[in-house]
Amino acid sequence: MSDTIVTTNPATGKVIKEYKQHTDDQVTDTIRNCHEAFLEWRFKSFDERGAVLKKIGEKLRERKSELAQLMTQEMGKLIKQSHQEVKLCAGICDYTASSAPEYLQDEQRELPNGGRGLITYSPIGVVYGIQPWNYPAYQVIRYAIANLMAGNGVLLKHAENVTGCGEKIKEIFEEAGLPKHLFSTLLISHDQSDAVIKNDLVRGVTLTGSPKAGEHVGKLAAEQLKKTVLELGSNDAYIVLADADLDIAVDACVKGRIYNNGETCIAAKRFIVVEEVYDDFKEAFVKAMKNIKHGDPTSDGVDIGPMAREDLRDGLHEQVINSVANGAVILCGGTKPTGDGYFYPATVLENVTPGQPAYDDELFGPVASLIKAKDADDAMLIANDSRFGLGGGIFSKNEDAAFELASKHFDTGMVFINSFGLAQPNMPFGGVKRSGYGREHGGFGVREFVNAKAIMRLQN
Template sequence: MSKIETINPATAETLNTYQLMSQNKAFAAVEASHAAFTDWRMTSHADRAEVLRSIAGVLRDNVDTLAELMTRETGKLKKDGKTEVELCAAICEYTAEEGPAQLADEDRTWGDGHRGVVTYQPIGVIYSVQPWNFPIYQPMRVLAAAIMAGNGCVLKHAEICTGSALKLRELCIKAGLPEDLFQVIIIDHDTSDKIIAHDKIRGVTMTGSDGAGRHIGTKATEALKKTVLELGSNDAYLVLEDADIDLAVKYSVMGRLYNNGQTCVSAKRFVVTEKVYDAFTQAYVAQMADVAMGDPMDEDTVLGPLSSDDQFQTVKDQVKESVKAGAKVLCGGTPPKAEGAWYPATVLGDVTPGMPAYDDEIFGPVAAVIRAKDDEDAMRIANDSRYGLGGGIFSKDEDRALELARKHFDTGMVRINNFGAADPNMPFGGVKDSGYGREHGGFGLKEFVNAKAIFMS
């Protein structure tokens, strides 16, 4: 394959064709980023912060262009695309505001009161491998931390949103980022493996499936490169015996349909205690069944298409396999006969271990409702997963929910009586097969730096 095509999943229309880069051209991009890094690393934190603030402004100035491009390439609701652009701008501003203090030298002592200095220095070019579900946010959250720390960045984006990747680079350069510091490479998987091994690549960060994470993590380890991996999940949201059912239903619908159900930290499994199972399930199914699919460009649309025909087939097969294993379709489950990657809001009941709906990540608007005997059993079921990215608890007793979240929920993030995706001031990342390392909240700034110890006499 020497070229790729981007396709509108709502209409099946071909949008653009891009030529894959040769290995030599991709390596040249890495080397150009490294050359730019050697100058960028000498800039002050304050100067880097000013560029980030400028990028935030340029992103906001181009919000409609970016949102429409993301919608055409991935089927994302245009209104969600606008929210994504604003999040990216906020990340740039947060990083600009907090970065200088987070990365400032620290005075310490060593031995018999001698002076020591810990300095956080950039390490070089970071290789960023990103998925399609948030075409601007995924690369931007890596890029903001990289350039604040003084590093360069080379992005391999998902093929289906190549246009978004190129537009982001164009806008960053317009905002004042040195032209060669941030590179976008359009390559195949074999070339990507060679990029990981390139001696000018000093770190690798990747968001995607746990299978892809294992591959990239293995390749990076072979080359002794540090990695940050943010991988998939099948996040459980617990509806405890004292839950506010109306609130739980509201956020459970939102949590399953946000971004057309294609978010790693979406609510996917709903673990409901016996005491409130019938009340929750009846109300939840009624609201999900009432969700209509529509034009993702329309401000009133709640559910758009899946990102591609491949994604559509995957979701369709996972539902089919779950039903074959005994799951019951409570609503949805039958795609319309229409051009494009359309899959309806779906709720599966009687979900048990061994089904894709229980064990795996369904990246689409398909909810699994699982019955628990009581609150303790609900917590057990939530943790009965190879994943551990996020999760949620619905309970009127927030102090008890906080204690469950703190000590018992085996995930990197927990929502209590709410739903959301990411916030610049809170760490983002998971445990178990959902990966390792953290982004946001200041944590991402120090993932790819050299914490250098200087001992003075």
């Protein structure tokens, strides 16, 4: 087993930097130091914590270009989307600092027998986050800021290919005035990560990753009787109804499939179109996807950059080939480019049916599955015919009916109406079924790793 972590530029295949992996003793010391920092931080007022979070937001804006360039270099997203990500992260800092106290304030309750009751939301200690590479800043900010506001200490194991981003975020946090050790990065192996979960000073674990990773982390944490939040994969369905504005639907569906190079957990992946408008949607959608240009993510006029790693591109292509072998038809794309970088073209598959990876699994890249439905009821049955349940979408000119359909019938954690999925700080983020459990954002994230403590004086 190598004790070195190597980052590589996916647009060129060239090595960026090497990092020395932490020893077991360093990991133990880091956890202990984080816990010690938490013992002081937990007594800071909401105003004091919020002031630091707002300062982090300021520093993120000041160093936006620097962090954005590093994200694009390490994982290949378009540079303009890296800038958008840092802007979102700064906004999350501001929103959490101002809104979280509302959800964390003590609550007075009168007891049925006339006694006095008090509910406090007390921080629990060190929260360990295992985060993926597709949003190198946002994934960290999403859980770290909420838990810091709640009064916890935070540990990060970032994906190896974005190690530099994790280190840069730590630097920005401390430059903004966050107490040293309160947020710490761990450059560790999977075995070392398991040991972190087992450490008695670690009180909660949050993971964003694949269902397989979720199974492993969830089981291990459960054996230690530790709370977890799991945000896992999905194959989100976007339903296009007969009364949809097809120009809006096509535009949003293309953006929803290719944004972030198609490497987004809540990306549009299955496009379920009622037969009344199927042919018209198909013609426009395929034309738009054919026009998607891949290339250097730092260049103008490029729509998608490379996939983050070579093995990810190879795995995606294998899913396409397996789908075709089982009856799917390639309408555009589907050919792995030669040359430097881990590029893959925007691809559309038709005749997608159960038993194909394009129907059953998550295609984490710019590949769209086009499915015809008889009507709205059939479309919803197909959409819910999935072991996942993170997000989804509905396109209809009848917005009220779309909201009703989403509310009562869509079996997912999030539904987007006439738009594609992007996280909003004031709305809960998370899924159901094999897309995981627990919520982040929207006031929910700050309460995931706190002790809802009941204090009572009973009436004699």
